[in-house]
Every structure is written in structure tokens, then in C-alpha cells.
Amino acid sequence: MSTDRHTLLQACDALLQPERFKDYGPNGLQVEGRQEVRRLVSGVTASLALIEAAIAAGADAILVHHGLFWRGQDGRVTGWMKQRLQRLLAHDISLLAYHLPLDAHPEWGNNAQLGRVLGFEGGAPCFGEQNLGWMAPLEGLDVPALAQRVEAALGRSVTSVPGDGRALRRVAWCTGGAQGYFEAAIAAGADAFITGEISEPQAHYAREMGVAYLAAGHHATERYGAPALAGEVARQLGVPHEFIDIDNPA
Missing domain, CATH: 3.40.1390.30 (NIF3 (NGG1p interacting factor 3)-like)
Structure with a gap:
């Protein structure tokens, strides 16, 4: 089973209604990957470790709570930002991120x-x-x-x-x-x-x-909202989903 990137984004937006929130960064599709989505991976933060684990898991799209882009950050694509983007783009993987909308949802948040x-x-x-x-x-x-x-x-x-x-x-x-x-x-x-x-x-x-x-x-x-949302959307769209928890002591 598979879906397409646009349908995945529509399903997430329909549940979370990100337009209702004043947030610290962009919600929704942050990095555009391939059109077909056959496997969805969720995680807390779009770290390099999560991206590498998602590549190994065969992900076509990653859904996270903490994305790559935040208001007021340095806009240059260097260092850790270059590394993360480079791996996503090289493997044609979409990145979806929802911050406050995912905190707030009354069931999946x-x-x-x-x-x-x-x-x-x-x-x-x-x-x-x-x-x-x-x-x-x-x-x-x-x-x-x-x-x-x-x-x-x-x-x-x-x-x-x-x-x-x-x-x-x-x-x-x-x-x-x-x-x-x-x-x-x-x-x-x-x-x-x-x-x-x-x-x-x-x-x-x-x-x-x-x-x-x-x-x-x-x-x-904050490690419960992303898999709950991704699991519900994957169920609706009939695609496999896997939550990958990257340990973080913070």
C-alpha cells in the first residue's frame, strides 16, 4: 500500500489545523521528497541520527515534532543543517514537522x-x-x-x-x-x-x-504525540508506519 505526499500532508493538516497557531517555525512540509509514500517514519526531532535510521528503515517520509527550521535562526546551509538536508535530499525523503499544533491536539497531541x-x-x-x-x-x-x-x-x-x-x-x-x-x-x-x-x-x-x-x-x-499522529494518519491512508525513538537525556 502507498499514498502520495500531497495526500499525506492533507491528512496531517486536516487533523492538526496548523493555520490556527502562531508558532516558532513553519508547520507542515519542510523538505519535499518523492511523490509516492510507501513507508512513514515518525520521531521527536529531525536529528541526523533519526534521518539515518529512517533511511535504513526505507522511509519515504518522516514526521517529527521538532523540525529543521525555526524563527530567528541563521539561514545558512552549513554544518549540521547541511548534513541533515544533504541526507534527506540524497534519499528523496520528505520531512513533515508540526510543533504547537501537535502539542495541542485533543487526542493525538x-x-x-x-x-x-x-x-x-x-x-x-x-x-x-x-x-x-x-x-x-x-x-x-x-x-x-x-x-x-x-x-x-x-x-x-x-x-x-x-x-x-x-x-x-x-x-x-x-x-x-x-x-x-x-x-x-x-x-x-x-x-x-x-x-x-x-x-x-x-x-x-x-x-x-x-x-x-x-x-x-x-x-x-514529547515522544508520544508524533507516533500517535503518524499512526492515525498511516491507518487512514493504509501505509506502514514505524516510530524510531532516538535517545536524548535532555
């Missing part, structure tokens, strides 16, 4: 999928830039138990700032580098906040506001 993986029921987007942050009710867990759940589900250690030890009734989360959403999560009524990264100010906010903060890794929290 990073936040929806992280909530599923962590077992949070009844979650919904309710805070942060473009309403990307999610919150769900939480019963019967203290901060150490919540941290243990996150570590077990994601397979990595968590940096935890425990807050004031209050009962956890509402947990908020936003995948990746969403440490700047912590204050918005507090204002929305969160007792604990989970994201990928932590910067220096957040530890102070957690201690002063009493709200727990858990940093579980940028890559670790």
Missing part, C-alpha cells in the same frame, strides 16, 4: 498523549499560551508518589520541587520546555505541575507558592 501515559483522566486544556496547558483532577497521591508514577511511566528520573506538602487535587502539565507556564498553572488552580524542563526561577516559585514542580525531560515528555 503531546499533551493529550502524556496525560494518557500518566493515567490522568478527565484532563482538558485550560491555561498557558494558546491554551496549550492541560489540567486533570487527581486523588490519592502525594508528591513523592506522583513523582514515582511519572518516573515509572517515562523510564527516567524526575527533578522534583515538592511545594508545601498540600493534598494534590489538581495536576497540570505541558510537555517540553514549558517551564514558563508554571505561574499560569498556579493561577488556574494546580497543586502540581509537570513539564520537561526546569529553570532557576521555578524552584523558588514552587517553594513560595506551595505548588509542586516536576521536570521529567523535554524529550521524554
Whole structure:
């Protein structure tokens, strides 16, 4: 079974509606490859390691969360950019990338999928830039138990700032580098906040506001949306799909 590049792009755009988002780079087709798509590979970031693995897997198209092009970057095709583009173009592989639209999708997005993986029921987007942050009710867990759940589900250690030890009734989360959403999560009524990264100010906010903060890794929290989306699109179009997870400690 196969599809064509345009149909693949249309299917992704129809689900994610990227035109609704103000983003940090272009969403959709970033590198044009061959017209026929017989095999789709998904991954988190369009790194050289992922591109090489996709070539070995026989991919005609790659779908990622973190693409190659970002607002404000140096536009010269040298160094790592040249290497990545050179391999894609040499093997005629298309690259599709969706950033905030993939974070936001209510079923296949990073936040929806992280909530599923962590077992949070009844979650919904309710805070942060473009309403990307999610919150769900939480019963019967203290901060150490919540941290243990996150570590077990994601397979990595968590940096935890425990807050004031209050009962956890509402947990908020936003995948990746969403440490700047912590204050918005507090204002929305969160007792604990989970994201990928932590910067220096957040530890102070957690201690002063009493709200727990858990940093579980940028890559670790964002490795569920791309395969969920690609798997759904591949199912719709009848093409094989493979998720390739390139380990990243960040």
C-alpha cells in the first residue's frame, strides 16, 4: 500500500489545523521528497541520527515534532543543517514537522498523549499560551508518589520541587520546555505541575507558592504525540508506519 505526499500532508493538516497557531517555525512540509509514500517514519526531532535510521528503515517520509527550521535562526546551509538536508535530499525523503499544533491536539497531541501515559483522566486544556496547558483532577497521591508514577511511566528520573506538602487535587502539565507556564498553572488552580524542563526561577516559585514542580525531560515528555499522529494518519491512508525513538537525556 502507498499514498502520495500531497495526500499525506492533507491528512496531517486536516487533523492538526496548523493555520490556527502562531508558532516558532513553519508547520507542515519542510523538505519535499518523492511523490509516492510507501513507508512513514515518525520521531521527536529531525536529528541526523533519526534521518539515518529512517533511511535504513526505507522511509519515504518522516514526521517529527521538532523540525529543521525555526524563527530567528541563521539561514545558512552549513554544518549540521547541511548534513541533515544533504541526507534527506540524497534519499528523496520528505520531512513533515508540526510543533504547537501537535502539542495541542485533543487526542493525538503531546499533551493529550502524556496525560494518557500518566493515567490522568478527565484532563482538558485550560491555561498557558494558546491554551496549550492541560489540567486533570487527581486523588490519592502525594508528591513523592506522583513523582514515582511519572518516573515509572517515562523510564527516567524526575527533578522534583515538592511545594508545601498540600493534598494534590489538581495536576497540570505541558510537555517540553514549558517551564514558563508554571505561574499560569498556579493561577488556574494546580497543586502540581509537570513539564520537561526546569529553570532557576521555578524552584523558588514552587517553594513560595506551595505548588509542586516536576521536570521529567523535554524529550521524554514529547515522544508520544508524533507516533500517535503518524499512526492515525498511516491507518487512514493504509501505509506502514514505524516510530524510531532516538535517545536524548535532555
